[in-house]
Amino acid sequence: MIQCLLVEDDVEIRDLVCSYLQGYGMAVTPAPTAQAMQSALRARRFDVILLDLMLPDGHGLDLCREVLSRLPVPVIMLTAQGDPISRVIGLEMGADDYLGKPFEPRELVARIHAVLRRSSGARAGLEEGGASVARFMGWSFDRLKRQLISPEDVVVQLSSAEYRLLSALVDNPERVLSREELLDLSQVPGTEVSDRSIDLTVSRLRHKLRDSGLGDGLIRTMRGEGYLFAARVSA
């Protein structure tokens, strides 16, 4: 049974979410304040924490940072401030996911399962890759802002597919990755990715990285094997 800790100050939302999640076979412990959350965390182990951003006795972001520094529990932030900036800040603080209020109840269940899947396997992205900014050959790649900055200090925007592919490459520098491996590493649920689209994305990414594809660039084609990211990556 999945053990959830729900930190939420509004009593009605707390009750409604509790009973809804129990309907999906989860055990939910409600906590109205930051203090209640701390004592619940001392009392037992949880699989996931659902954390409201605004609490009467503490701000969710501080709590999130504090909890994550001690416990390896995935955190989903629930917040009424659903703007992109607080989303980035929330993820920077180490939240695993971020859901704006009012949320679709089924979406919440889906996100809980997704977060648990990720945390049971290798924790992808931030934790694994370490720093959120990777540097190579004068380029810098900011994974939180999904931004690539050229050696001339110009912002080069990446599409989601390009971002995922570059993340996979940067995580595995100087190693040949087959198309299948790249597919696995850069796929997200709900999108169809084929071998051909990997090739297309590679060619677009080369274009943006000003790589001619002639064999001396950043992303090298290894005939019959796959692709190689030929640069040393530093944090």
Add this chain to the structure above:
Amino acid sequence: MSGLRRLRQALWTDTLTRRLFLLLWGTLVLSHVLGFSMAHLGSRGPQPGWGGAVLVPGMPPVPGWTPPPHPMAAPGAAPAASFATSVPGPRMAPPNLWLDYLVRVLVMAAAAWLGARWLTRPVRRLTQASLALSDAVGRKVGLPELDERTGPIEVRQAAQVFNHMARQLGDRFEERSLLMASISHDLRTPLTRLRMRLERLRPDPVAERCVADVHDINALIDGVLDALNEERRQEPWQAIDVPSLVAALVDDRAEDGQPVSLKPATGLPEAGGLPRAPAVVRAQPVALRRVLDNLIDNAVRHGGCARVGVWHDVGCLRVSVDDDGPGIPAGDLDAVFKPFFRLDGSRSRDTGGVGLGLYIARELTVRQGGRLALANRAEGGLRATIELPCCASE
């Protein structure tokens, strides 16, 4: 030539500077002339028919000018006159006196002009501060402040009043947006309760419609909060490669299955394949992205599709978003930028959108130093174009 035109304009338009200049110059010239004529008439008053002799070396008469006889003047009446009588002048003024006169008049003019500028400087500063105020209000960038400690008393008082007014205005705007933000924000808590309760009634068709209403209300809240946050947010400026931004947005939407495509680039410095010369602008990346997102959303929502193109022009870069929709009636092309404006209820109601997209897009474009224009295309459909000043590439 423009300098001359500006001078003529400065002299012919009714400004405080001109009034003060005329007043000072007129007074100076008149006082000289009067002073001279008084002194002169004091000595030579009884000799009728006199015209244009120089008596006091420092006070030459205007050549050809006949002073009126002074009724009160008597020989030796004034000390100046007794001095004057000792230096009798010729009947015609020598040429160097013309120069003397010209220099005097010009020096007086210069002094009067500088004096007038000096006196009106506080007013000009007030005007500049007022202009800055209209830009600053509501954006939380520093309000202009006038110096309250220097200058004449009246100016200091005006500065105090102005600063007080600017602060009040800034506070009011701040309160207003805080109020809007907190209403919008606090609506989300009851809305979340409502949404959770509706889940219990779910297969009911009425509940389904209520869920759709919850989504509508939330979209409205999103829009208002977005607009307010955009006004207040401060994002660093960076050099941005525009074609890569446009390509990324289009690719993402195409991956999502939306009918969004990229038009082949025209006029871009394409140096025969790779590497291409970048088309770079200096702007705020998130803001610029938001502008393009809004325009593409609108095109897809109201026009059924979006075709995005990047055009290089002299000194600027243009990004156009075309759709195949019905366009906008010519009379409404300006009105659609107003917040919450909708073309007609029936059309927007089923196609969604709260009427803030274009408003935000234009605000942000202007803040990037660019322009946003809408036009109906001759072949049908709407074209939205943003024009951004280009920074020197490479």
